[in-house]
Amino acid sequence: MRKYDIAIIGSGVGGFASASALIEAKKTVVMIEEDVWGGTCPNHGCDPKKILLSGAETIEQNIQLKGKGITDVASINWGQLMEFKRSFTNPFPDNFKTNAEDLGIDTIKGTATFLSKNQIQVNDEIIEASNFIIATGQRPSLLNIEGKEYMNTSTDFLELDELPKSMVFLGAGYITFELASIANLAGSDVTIIHHNHRPLKGFDENYVSDLVSSMKDKGIHFAFDVDIKKVSKEDDKYALSGNDYSLQTDYVVCAAGRVPNIEDLNLEKADVTYDKRGVQVNDFMQTSNPSIYACGDVVIKKQPKLTPVASFEGSYVASKILDNTVKEIDYPAITTIVYSSPKLAKVGIDISEAKEQPDKYSINEIDMTNWFTYRRMNEPIAKATVIFENKKLVGAYTLSNQADTLINYLTILIDKKITKEDIQQMILGSPTVASDLLHLF
Numbered sequence: 001m002r003k004y005d006i007a008i009i010g011s012g013v014g015g016f017a018s019a020s021a022l023i024e025a026k027k028t029v030v031m032i033e034e035d036v037w038g039g040t041c042p043n044h045g046c047d048p049k050k051i052l053l054s055g056a057e058t059i060e061q062n063i064q065l066k067g068k069g070i071t072d073v074a075s076i077n078w079g080q081l082m083e084f085k086r087s088f089t090n091p092f093p094d095n096f097k098t099n100a101e102d103l104g105i106d107t108i109k110g111t112a113t114f115l116s117k118n119q120i121q122v123n124d125e126i127i128e129a130s131n132f133i134i135a136t137g138q139r140p141s142l143l144n145i146e147g148k149e150y151m152n153t154s155t156d157f158l159e160l161d162e163l164p165k166s167m168v169f170l171g172a173g174y175i176t177f178e179l180a181s182i183a184n185l186a187g188s189d190v191t192i193i194h195h196n197h198r199p200l201k202g203f204d205e206n207y208v209s210d211l212v213s214s215m216k217d218k219g220i221h222f223a224f225d226v227d228i229k230k231v232s233k234e235d236d237k238y239a240l241s242g243n244d245y246s247l248q249t250d251y252v253v254c255a256a257g258r259v260p261n262i263e264d265l266n267l268e269k270a271d272v273t274y275d276k277r278g279v280q281v282n283d284f285m286q287t288s289n290p291s292i293y294a295c296g297d298v299v300i301k302k303q304p305k306l307t308p309v310a311s312f313e314g315s316y317v318a319s320k321i322l323d324n325t326v327k328e329i330d331y332p333a334i335t336t337i338v339y340s341s342p343k344l345a346k347v348g349i350d351i352s353e354a355k356e357q358p359d360k361y362s363i364n365e366i367d368m369t370n371w372f373t374y375r376r377m378n379e380p381i382a383k384a385t386v387i388f389e390n391k392k393l394v395g396a397y398t399l400s401n402q403a404d405t406l407i408n409y410l411t412i413l414i415d416k417k418i419t420k421e422d423i424q425q426m427i428l429g430s431p432t433v434a435s436d437l438l439h440l441f
Ligand SMILES: Cc1cc2nc3c(=O)[nH]c(=O)nc-3n(C[C@H](O)[C@H](O)[C@H](O)COP(=O)(O)OP(=O)(O)OC[C@H]3O[C@@H](n4cnc5c(N)ncnc54)[C@H](O)[C@@H]3O)c2cc1C
Pocket: 009, 010, 011, 012, 013, 014, 015, 032, 033, 034, 035, 036, 038, 039, 040, 041, 044, 045, 046, 047, 049, 110, 111, 112, 113, 135, 136, 137, 138, 154, 175, 261, 262, 264, 265, 295, 296, 297, 298, 305, 306, 307, 308, 310, 339
């Protein structure tokens, strides 16, 4: 039996943020991973998606500037783009493991299962620790309908050797909007099928409606209020059917949500409370067993399930283990970006919340389409909404191809409580998205 101060289950950003802080504080740490080292973000999530997006963004800029100095629209060689992606993702797990071990973190490949409140089993080994951190994340889930075996996940899409001529995405959340935009710009005929009429729930309806219109203009088809009941194979195609709807396609991606990785953990043995949404934690990220913490996608929390959130929580858990007097977790404004085409992003107080309290918040809606930053790139749509409380920026929304850059600047302004007067005192490089900031006040 091996003994450690802390055993961390899962090597994603949540687990690694905890591990690196704890090892720096001279604790003995073991990290257990059953699949690829580094978890979802660098292997099956943010990073591979963003590498594929590099190609898609290039095509989009090409299309926008065609006839404005650009003669021909380039095309994506999917095989080459995938090779480029693999040049990042293939070496990642081994490099991650080596780096962790160089830092002094012990690593074990295998599935962790609790035997008791302070012991887990991995392969044939028993590991005892004073504290455990459950950072096991989530995995894609497939709709439980006939023909489930013909569906693919986001992980499968991110490994596609050839781009199918046509594709269907089931569900209309983050993953669908992002991967569908990439597939469309790479030349596939894309259809998004959604079971209700509210795609990207959690985002402002008007912004989502503008995004859907933009994606339709690019040739993406949408089918709303369609509940697919069956997928079947017909020759070399897949046939989808549901309430008075049918369609044939070359490839089906199911992106109808993700489920927490908790089944193998045997959480009852550790007195850890959970349900189908994940592991329950208090404001100190402690589970119902106070010596066992959880962080990242596996926890039940209202905060969005994002890499920086998992990392923030992982670092918090380490600080709490190192110093029990640390106060409750206090999240700063959380920035959320949908890397669709165009990109949709938000931070802080939501538009709906601001509209409900007109005495407290003032809302400024700005059409930026004619601003130099966007006209220069011939972008078809660029808009932002900024929300103020007593002249202090507290929330923002933006839709454009520069939305990722703009929203992060706005987050810094919110976090650091920077005012219009403060920006007026700065000399920012111009003309840029940053130098536009003043015009948003
Ligand atoms: C396609 C896609 C795109 C995304 N894009 C973005 C983005 O652009 N920006 C962003 O902020 N977020 C994005 N996300 C979300 C982001 O990837 C997650 O929020 C983040 O990776 C969560 O990290 P984590 O450490 O909680 O879990 P994970 O990274 O999932 O790590 C958990 C690890 O635990 C392991 N594990 C599970 N059970 C066990 C067990 N019993 N024993 C041992 N090991 C176990 C798993 O194999 C996994 O490696 C994306 C997600 C997906 C799927």
